[in-house]
Amino acid sequence: MPQELTYREALNQAMREEMRRDPRVFLIGEEVGYYQGAFKVSKGFVEEFGPQRVLDTPITEAGFTGLAIGAAMAGLRPIVELMTFNFGILALDQIVNNAAKIRYMSGGQLSVPMVIRGPGSAAHQLAAQHSQSLEAWFCHVPGLKVIAPATPHDAKGLLKSAIRDPNPVIFIEAQLLYGTKGQVGDGEFTIPIGQAAVKRSGRDVTIVAYSKMLLVALEAAEALSKDGLQAEVIDPRTLKPLDLTTIVESVKKTGRLVIVEEGWRFCGLGAQIADSVYAAALEYLDAPIIRVTGEDVPMPYSRPLEDAAIPDKARVIAAVRRVTYRT
Amino acid sequence: MDRADLLSLYRQMFLIRRFEEKSAEMYALAKIAGFLHLYIGEEAVAVGAIAAIRPDDYVISAYRDHGHCLARGSDPGKVMAELFGKATGLCKGKGGSMHLVDAERRFMGGYAIVGGHIPLATGLAFAAKYQQHDQVVLCFFGEGAVPSGHAHEAFNLAALWKLPVIFICENNRYGMGTPVERAIALYSNVAETARSYGIMAERVDGMDVLAVRALTQKAVEQVHSGQGPFFIEAMTYRFMGHSMADPAHGHYRTKEEVEEYRKRDPLLLLRQTIVTNRLGTEADLKAIEREVNDVVDAAVRFAEESPFPEPHELYTDVMVEE
Numbered sequence: 001m002p003q004e005l006t007y008r009e010a011l012n013q014a015m016r017e018e019m020r021r022d023p024r025v026f027l028i029g030e031e032v033g034y035y036q037g038a039f040k041v042s043k044g045f046v047e048e049f050g051p052q053r054v055l056d057t058p059i060t061e062a063g064f065t066g067l068a069i070g071a072a073m074a075g076l077r078p079i080v081e082l083m084t085f086n087f088g089i090l091a092l093d094q095i096v097n098n099a100a101k102i103r104y105m106s107g108g109q110l111s112v113p114m115v116i117r118g119p120g121s122a123a124h125q126l127a128a129q130h131s132q133s134l135e136a137w138f139c140h141v142p143g144l145k146v147i148a149p150a151t152p153h154d155a156k157g158l159l160k161s162a163i164r165d166p167n168p169v170i171f172i173e174a175q176l177l178y179g180t181k182g183q184v185g186d187g188e189f190t191i192p193i194g195q196a197a198v199k200r201s202g203r204d205v206t207i208v209a210y211s212k213m214l215l216v217a218l219e220a221a222e223a224l225s226k227d228g229l230q231a232e233v234i235d236p237r238t239l240k241p242l243d244l245t246t247i248v249e250s251v252k253k254t255g256r257l258v259i260v261e262e263g264w265r266f267c268g269l270g271a272q273i274a275d276s277v278y279a280a281a282l283e284y285l286d287a288p289i290i291r292v293t294g295e296d297v298p299m300p301y302s303r304p305l306e307d308a309a310i311p312d313k314a315r316v317i318a319a320v321r322r323v324t325y326r327t
Numbered sequence: 328m329d330r331a332d333l334l335s336l337y338r339q340m341f342l343i344r345r346f347e348e349k350s351a352e353m354y355a356l357a358k359i360a361g362f363l364h365l366y367i368g369e370e371a372v373a374v375g376a377i378a379a380i381r382p383d384d385y386v387i388s389a390y391r392d393h394g395h396c397l398a399r400g401s402d403p404g405k406v407m408a409e410l411f412g413k414a415t416g417l418c419k420g421k422g423g424s425m426h427l428v429d430a431e432r433r434f435m436g437g438y439a440i441v442g443g444h445i446p447l448a449t450g451l452a453f454a455a456k457y458q459q460h461d462q463v464v465l466c467f468f469g470e471g472a473v474p475s476g477h478a479h480e481a482f483n484l485a486a487l488w489k490l491p492v493i494f495i496c497e498n499n500r501y502g503m504g505t506p507v508e509r510a511i512a513l514y515s516n517v518a519e520t521a522r523s524y525g526i527m528a529e530r531v532d533g534m535d536v537l538a539v540r541a542l543t544q545k546a547v548e549q550v551h552s553g554q555g556p557f558f559i560e561a562m563t564y565r566f567m568g569h570s571m572a573d574p575a576h577g578h579y580r581t582k583e584e585v586e587e588y589r590k591r592d593p594l595l596l597l598r599q600t601i602v603t604n605r606l607g608t609e610a611d612l613k614a615i616e617r618e619v620n621d622v623v624d625a626a627v628r629f630a631e632e633s634p635f636p637e638p639h640e641l642y643t644d645v646m647v648e649e
Binding site for chain 2: 026052057060065068070072075094097098102105108109111113142166
């Protein structure tokens with residue numbers, strides 16, 4: 001029987017089940033142990049698994065991420081919790097130069113099976129250094145997989161797959177998703193990496209959105225349906241490798257595409273998705289693809305300014321109207 | 328002192344010396360490209376330290392890594408083929424001079440972002456401890472890496488969690504062209520940096536292979552006793568330039584200085600020890616040198632005759648495919 005869980009509880013279950021299943025899996029990061037996780041994702045872990053497998057670290061992202069990479073090279077399966085992905089910038093050299101490249105540089109002799117997870121994107125009024133959507137940075141680097149689930153069910157199934165994957169996986173959550181609830185499949189299940197999900201069927205327009213923006217897109221689709229516009233909403237769930245097939249299939253049906261992303265517009269992930277869709281399905285498009293993105297500014301603190309910087313339902317609706325010429 | 332032991336150390340050091348001289352020649356002939364950092368002058372550090380550990384221990388190094396890889400017992404032919412970018416290289420030609428890896432010999436790689444591999448070493452040590460194995464990790468780096476943030480974060484974690492890692496700082500006096508006095512606040516005693524984290528640290532004459540081995544053996548015992556990491560500052564010197572782009576002495580040091588250090592060439596010192604203690608004759612040493620010359624010539628032939636990687640190899644090993 002499916003259970004209703006929060007996104008936070010779903011992540012907790014996924015890690016707990018995998019740590020019970022495989023003694024090589026351990027959790028490392030700031031405040032993951034006795035504090036129970038800065039966002040309480042690892043609640044109860046140090047009590048169940050002990051401090052040998054649930055390691056509180058000093059505030060040294062490069063150091064403990066590098067340590068986890070070394071442990072993975074020696075056959076362990078680390079889960080690194082970044083308190084937020086903003087702090088992951090400090091570990092970027094370890095992730096890009098070591099985790100992503102060791103397999104290739106060694107000619108396939110070494111591998112780095114690990115997960116680096118934590119929240120990305122803006123919450124509310126955390127200002128410029130704590131409100132960034134950096135997924136495009138990671139997607140750019142060969143050797144990494146990147147996942148950004150939006151629902152508790154997807155979060156659980158994909159995190160379990162990420163932990164079992166033999167490669168370094170970047171797993172991006174969102175602070176504003178942790179408290180959201182949803183039906184989660186019961187017991188043992190995984191969701192394959194690299195598989196998109198059609199979250200709402202429709203025939204008039206395709207909307208691609210991931211992480212928090214999926215919820216915005218679904219709200220917009222609901223509102224649009226009352227006006228007789230049926231949007232098909234697709235969540236790639238895995239950003240790299242991207243399931244282009246599912247997106248293209250939908251675009252062939254609808255002929256129109258809106259991509260919603262919270263990150264900065266210039267060189268954002270949506271630009272890549274649009275490029276791939278143009279290359280694969282140009283002749284099916286009845287209108288140019290429209291991107292709804294974050295504004296190209298450091299995130300302001302003031303609420304009205306912050307709201308203006310992040311895509312919302314109204315902007316998605318406006319984009320859909322434009323792409324369907326119903327303005 | 329044992330004859331076979333000393334002759335074996337000499338052979339290993341001479342192999343590195345000859346291999347590096349040959350690499351320079353091959354670079355001049357454009358058989359090897361990219362960055363090439365030679366280990367000439369520092370052979371006693373790799374050979375002495377690696378002689379003190381077991382085959383199942385881990386070794387990890389920076390970009391001046393040929394010496395450590397050869398001292399670990401890697402096939403000189405495969406190492407040379409890697410420098411040539413050939414399919415038969417240790418890493419199928421994908422790593423090159425700065426990224427040698429020989430997983431079978433627990434040589435976990437050369438890394439070319441200064442200081443970036445030091446956290447990896449603590450991770451290898453963490454894995455050993457986590458699995459309750461009694462391996463140690465030897466982590467080589469130049470003194471130029473010591474002030475980096477990666478190094479300090481790794482020192483702190485290693486000391487905090489008492490990880491079985493031995494940090495071996497090869498203090499060759501120059502980070503590229505910048506002398507240690509202009510780069511490290513505690514330049515007169517780099518080992519002090521580690522002591523400030525509560526890590527046991529000692530300095531050793533890095534030109535004396537027996538001294539390096541003895542101190543590493545002591546470090547291994549300390550680490551095995553669960554007392555946590557050890558830091559060795561090996562005082563050495565690079566006889567060649569930083570890389571092939573840098574002449575032997577350059578603008579940052581004088582020819583006289585290089586000549587002065589060459590008087591304490593680690594191979595020369597070991598030769599003297601062997602001959603004065605009557606553990607071997609000049610003829611014995613010459614015989615070793617002839618044999619090693621043949622090995623290195625064969626390595627070059629192997630590299631020369633090996634094929635370049637097939638075009639499809641461009642796309643393999645990016646990810647682990649299941």
